[in-house]
Amino acid sequence: MAVDLGEDPLALERQVCFALSVASRTVIGIYRPLLEPLGLTHPQYLVMLALWERSPRSVRDLCDALHAESATLSPMLKRLESIGYVTRARNRADERELSVELTESGAELRREALKIPYRVVEALGMQVAELQEVHAALTRVITAATGR
Numbered sequence: 194m195a196v197d198l199g200e201d202p203l204a205l206e207r208q209v210c211f212a213l214s215v216a217s218r219t220v221i222g223i224y225r226p227l228l229e230p231l232g233l234t235h236p237q238y239l240v241m242l243a244l245w246e247r248s249p250r251s252v253r254d255l256c257d258a259l260h261a262e263s264a265t266l267s268p269m270l271k272r273l274e275s276i277g278y279v280t281r282a283r284n285r286a287d288e289r290e291l292s293v294e295l296t297e298s299g300a301e302l303r304r305e306a307l308k309i310p311y312r313v314v315e316a317l318g319m320q321v322a323e324l325q326e327v328h329a330a331l332t333r334v335i336t337a338a339t340g341r
Contacts, residue, residue, distance in 0.1 A: 209334075223316045227309050231302060232276055237269050238306070244279065245303045249294035251284070260339070278302060 205211055221235045228238050243258045244250060252270070256263055270293055273279045278299035284290035314321060335341075 213331075213334075220313075220317075223313055224309070227312055231305055234269075236265075237273055238309075240266070240269055240273060241278065241299065241302065241306070244293065244295050244299065245306070248300070249292045252281075252291045252293060255293060260335070273299070 201207070224235050224238065228235060231238075233241065239259055240255065243255055250258075252263060252266060255261070255270075256266055259266070270279060270281055274281055277296055280294050280296055282292050282294070284292050314324065317324070
């Protein structure tokens with residue numbers, strides 16, 4: 194059965210990938226000035242969010258939570274360690290596993306970060322319910338695309 198994509202299935206404005214790309218760049222742009230005082234980039238902020246949920250975590254667990262590759266995560270973790278927000282250590286039970294843990298400074302940073310979601314909602318000028326709907330739809334897209 195053929196799927197009807199309308200008059201021109203290659204029209205730029207009809208492409209899901211285009212809308213996702215522009216939305217991603219634009220929303221991350223809103224985060225940049227909010228994260229700058231914390232000394233974090235947006236990808237580092239995502240790592241910190243995962244660690245504020247649970248610390249310590251293995252690098253493998255962080256990769257799974259963030260849908261990231263170890264090669265992508267490693268430089269971020271090194272940088273977060275160099276600015277004093279996390280420590281990395283080999284797991285004593287399994288030397289192959291690297292464990293990442295928040296430092297006291299990294300845990301305290303959460304207090305400042307609590308303001309960020311409210312500022313993002315304000316900057317977007319959308320209702321929280323609308324953003325929750327967008328989040329739910331994007332979560333379905335991620336699940337469909339990754340099978341997870």
